[in-house]
Amino acid sequence: MSVTPKSDINWQPLASPQADANPAPNFFGELVQETLALTRRLFIQLQRRPSTLVAGIIQPVMWLVLFGALFQNAPKGLFGSTTNYGQFLAAGVIVFTAFAGALNAGLPVMFDREFGFLNRLLVAPLASRFSIVFASAIFIISQSLLQAGVIVAAAAFIGAGLPDATGLFAIALIVFLLALGVTAISLGLAFALPGHIELIAVIFVTNLPLLFASTALAPLSFMPQWLQVVATLNPLSYAIEPIRYLYLHSSWELSSVVMQAPWGDVTFGGALLVLFGFAVVALLSIQPQLRRTLA
Template sequence: MTTLTPSTLNGKTPETSELSSSSFADFVQETTALTRRLFIQLQRRPSTLIAGIIQPVMWLILFGALFQNAPQGFLGSSVSYGKFIGAGIIVFTAFGGALNAGLPVMFDREFGFLNRLLVAPLASRFSIVMASAIFITTLSAIQTVAIVAVSAFLGAGLPNASGLALMALIILLLVLGVTAISLGLAFTLPGHIELIAVIFVTNLPLLFASTALVPLSFMPTWLQWIASLNPLSYAIEPIRYVYLHQNWSLSSVVMQAPFGNVTLGAALLVLLGFTTVALLSIQPRLRRVFV
């Protein structure tokens, strides 16, 4: 007679449970090691991080000075252009860093290191993707903190604690979604030249077709529609709103699009949907590469 135990009733034996926990521990160890490798590369070539901080700070200072004499009413009676553009630079810096996430993977492909990883006895090859996501998210957080600090020093002020938490959530959603797309391109395109071309073609058009530099009302109608469909606008406007309003809620209107008002909660749902679609869309490609 077979004795039933809680483990067998659940369809799991102690051995399978132990194996599952061991596989998860191996996955964490592999992800940690691959992430550490990326940070060692950054430590050896810190110019990437330094340039990633200096460039948006220069944009913040130069664009703020360029439009400081803009006509009254352009942004509202009490809004300086430096305070207005801060949200756009924060989002665009995070977007640019995430868009470059596929380059290290592409170089690993070209130099043969990725092939060594794929034939190694890894618990899960998805640790390669997870390590890149953690690395890019950390860099984006460092850049965001630097921009927020400089903006505060230049007089743009700081959101309250809940506003800062919301800003972190928005940046995280955007970075995860764009990183997923970039990694998908890294495993699809033939080489780094093609990936860099996609980055260059995508970067500036998405910047100018968003609300990063000017308000939606300042644009021609056709560009208003494009900017209203741009995921970057749904990250920029909530951050801008919490910068300008200490009291906010999910029902606060953050963007007056041509098709209607967009609330803060709706903007978060759009970002969540964008990230979910991006993560799901790369799954088939990753399975073909990793399996």
């Protein structure tokens, strides 16, 4: 009987059963999976209680219709080159609706804190606890874009017109940048404030002053000098004026002047840069608070 020499045998190390059972973790894949699962949970809550979304759509549409009818006989030239106040107001309603929705972004997180669900997430074996924040941001921004689309359609129905495809994309980008920055601030407050009463108080105190201290309802030329300065420091104005320019002008470019601030002209591209900077600053400012809370 011939024996195969040991050197001729193709020796291969056996795979470790533990290595097969525990493959190398894919951090990015797990983060995406966790974020999608938490986002789906928020949409399920919205599906079970759709009244918040319905109210968030009906209220701005009513604003658009009622304010448009209220000022339809306003003196010519009061609202710029247009005599259609609905066309002038559409930009303000779109932006303020996105702002108000994003400002409420911290409430679901705050309620999760108070009911103990957030503590369960924090002790769960998540790839990253930042998936909680990402899910809330995706949910709120998606809701803001949906509301903006409905308002654009309602404005077109009442005669305000409809921007072209590029203009609609620009509106979506502006709403995204504003909602991202405000959502970041709201989530930071949700982790910093002791309870939902304090967060609701901040929302109530912030909402209307920022609305009236912007160009949502009236142009800068209609305001006193001190309010013009305040309005040009308000990030809402840098979202409203580019969208308004899209409604009032058939052609536009990044160098188009959309607002004449007390210290100089603001171009379309400059307004986008301000919104981008606002979102970046808001995201960076909440990082220390999130790291302390989610640690």
